Amino acid sequence: MTPVVEIAWTHIVSKPKQTIVAMLGVTFGIGMFIALVSLMTGLNQFTEDVTMTSSPDIHIYHDITRERQSILEEMNPGGINVVHHQKPKAETPKLRNALQIVENIRKDPRVSGVAPTLSSQVFYNYGPVQLNGQILGVDILEEDKLFDIRSRLKSGKLEDLKSNPDGILVGTGLARKLNAATGDRVVITTPEGYTMTLKILGTFQMGIGAVDNVRAYANIATVQTILQQDQTYITDINIKVHDRQKAKAIAPEYEALFHYKAEDWETANATFLTGVTIRNIITWSVSVTLLIVAGFGIYNILTMTIYNKMKDIAILKAMGFAGTDVRMIFMFQSLVIGFAGGLMGLIIGYLLSWLISKAPFEGGDIVSLDHFPVNFDPMYYVIGIVFGVLTTAFAGYTPSRKASRVDPIEIIRGQ
Amino acid sequence: MEPVLQTRKISKYFYEPEKFQVLKQIDLTVNRGEFLCLMGKSGCGKSTLMYVLSTMDTDYEGELEIAGENLKGKSQNYLSAFRNKHIGFIFQFHYLLPEFTALQNVMLPALKLGRYSRAEIESRAYDKLKILGVADQALKISSKLSGGQQQRVAIARALINDPDIIMGDEPTGNLDSYNSNLVFDILQELTHTYRQTIIAVTHDEDFANRSDRVVEMSDGRIIRGDNGNASPPHLV
Ligand SMILES: Nc1ncnc2c1ncn2[C@@H]1O[C@H](COP(=O)(O)OP(=O)(O)OP(=O)(O)O)[C@@H](O)[C@H]1O
Ligand SMILES: [Mg+2]
Numbered sequence: 001m002t003p004v005v006e007i008a009w010t011h012i013v014s015k016p017k018q019t020i021v022a023m024l025g026v027t028f029g030i031g032m033f034i035a036l037v038s039l040m041t042g043l044n045q046f047t048e049d050v051t052m053t054s055s056p057d058i059h060i061y062h063d064i065t066r067e068r069q070s071i072l073e074e075m076n077p078g079g080i081n082v083v084h085h086q087k088p089k090a091e092t093p094k095l096r097n098a099l100q101i102v103e104n105i106r107k108d109p110r111v112s113g114v115a116p117t118l119s120s121q122v123f124y125n126y127g128p129v130q131l132n133g134q135i136l137g138v139d140i141l142e143e144d145k146l147f148d149i150r151s152r153l154k155s156g157k158l159e160d161l162k163s164n165p166d167g168i169l170v171g172t173g174l175a176r177k178l179n180a181a182t183g184d185r186v187v188i189t190t191p192e193g194y195t196m197t198l199k200i201l202g203t204f205q206m207g208i209g210a211v212d213n214v215r216a217y218a219n220i221a222t223v224q225t226i227l228q229q230d231q232t233y234i235t236d237i238n239i240k241v242h243d244r245q246k247a248k249a250i251a252p253e254y255e256a257l258f259h260y261k262a263e264d265w266e267t268a269n270a271t272f273l274t275g276v277t278i279r280n281i282i283t284w285s286v287s288v289t290l291l292i293v294a295g296f297g298i299y300n301i302l303t304m305t306i307y308n309k310m311k312d313i314a315i316l317k318a319m320g321f322a323g324t325d326v327r328m329i330f331m332f333q334s335l336v337i338g339f340a341g342g343l344m345g346l347i348i349g350y351l352l353s354w355l356i357s358k359a360p361f362e363g364g365d366i367v368s369l370d371h372f373p374v375n376f377d378p379m380y381y382v383i384g385i386v387f388g389v390l391t392t393a394f395a396g397y398t399p400s401r402k403a404s405r406v407d408p409i410e411i412i413r414g415q
Numbered sequence: 416m417e418p419v420l421q422t423r424k425i426s427k428y429f430y431e432p433e434k435f436q437v438l439k440q441i442d443l444t445v446n447r448g449e450f451l452c453l454m455g456k457s458g459c460g461k462s463t464l465m466y467v468l469s470t471m472d473t474d475y476e477g478e479l480e481i482a483g484e485n486l487k488g489k490s491q492n493y494l495s496a497f498r499n500k501h502i503g504f505i506f507q508f509h510y511l512l513p514e515f516t517a518l519q520n521v522m523l524p525a526l527k528l529g530r531y532s533r534a535e536i537e538s539r540a541y542d543k544l545k546i547l548g549v550a551d552q553a554l555k556i557s558s559k560l561s562g563g564q565q566q567r568v569a570i571a572r573a574l575i576n577d578p579d580i581i582m583g584d585e586p587t588g589n590l591d592s593y594n595s596n597l598v599f600d601i602l603q604e605l606t607h608t609y610r611q612t613i614i615a616v617t618h619d620e621d622f623a624n625r626s627d628r629v630v631e632m633s634d635g636r637i638i639r640g641d642n643g644n645a646s647p648p649h650l651v
Pocket of ligand 1: 429430431432437455456457458459460461462463464
């Protein structure tokens, strides 16, 4: 031990109360930071996961409400044309050459999966009651590549659907509403009046009420039959790309290439993503505030210590300790306080997070959750301790510098 | 005779509350092994001179040479290291670090110097405490010692790095007559036995009369006892 460390250490242990109070400031700050960040990022990740399961990286569809050129403008180009309350043309949502498009996209090396789908509004008949819902015609194995349906199955098998032309997989919420289980039959009616009896081959749970309460998967051909359309009738193409962050750049390419609307997940979930940003801002600003408060605590205690130790500092300097030695003594003290307080903070933070993750939480119909989702990413513990030590280093810097500049003569003469 | 400390025309001013010259062209030579007492009326500038000699005060005009080294214009860090090695300081108020034991207090300057191993430093510290007759107090927390014991520990601390000079600003000023006699005897023994150079400020006539040389100051000048290589005050 160098004398500098020895002196600093003696200061720390000879005033245990003061040291502990300073440490508790850091402990509290970091503990809360860990708990807050773990919960918030846990929630964010959960919502993100859930949202992403229902939204593809890129979604290609025929946007029939899209602004179009009016006839007047076609007839009188460049003139002053005013068209009030223009309505969309009667167009089907069908994607022309959908299968050709799918083949083309499949060749794109950035793409890891393409699933053509079509969907229809349907009524599920439950005795005399009709439940509003949606039926998706998919190649279930392709769809599985995009949305990992297999792991979300509560009963049944994907392969059963593949081989069964009048089978469906229904959301758990929908099954509950229909009071139906795997093996039961349900009758569906389309808005056009077409009726069909389908067999439930399995149930799935995506985790969001908006999906689980209304959605059923069937084979593409089945839905084409329900809609009384031909085998080329496809309304949507869902695409998964290797790097999700590139989706935003790829979507416009496809839009230009195929002349259909191509929407990336970021655009589709813009509202949700602002929610994440706001939660992050709150989390980080509260954490930083806590740490700053802890920093002020250390600053005060260190300033007080130095004030009380003026005489000691003068003696040290008279004995030949340099200003830098004196500064190191007090910096060492604040860093030890920061590090020890920070470590305790990590433990407290972990315990708090653990308690939160065990607290029951009723997600209701909206999300399927029974406990708070908590993120135990070790990254945040690293950030926590680094933050804690940095804060104390900052807090200790000014008082330590002041100590290093004490003029011993003034102190000795002052006696 | 080998001079260990030499000043050439040291002057110093204070500017608060108004400009005023505390030290006026001080020329002083101190030889190795000498026990020198600095006397003078209160306010004549003794402490101020001691702080300049101790290298803690660098705001002066003139030259200061200790152990053959000219210290004018050296950096603070350099002077710290120099003090650590060459100068032992004894304060009027027995300034020990209150949370440390007597032994630790004595060891600190040596640990800072780093010339010996910790074990060697410890045994040397014990030796010094023995010379001062306080070896039995070594492991006590220093704030638990009596005033006289504390001052003796402080002297042991000043000795630990075998400094060229020990400086004391009224080292017995805060002690009763028994203890100041004791401290004086110790200082005298140090010069006689170990040829230790000592410069001490004192108001005590008896103390001064028993030293090797008395230098008297008045109004920022040395008026008596400087050993001749300076101009007599009436010629300045
Ligand atoms: N920091 C300062 N600023 C201004 N004037 C000072 C300062 N320190 C000391 N003085 C003045 O300088 C003069 C010399 O002071 P110094 O402390 O050296 O006297 P001294 O001889 O040690 O006196 P004493 O015997 O009372 O200790 C005094 O007049 C004092 O008022
Ligand atoms: Mg004085």
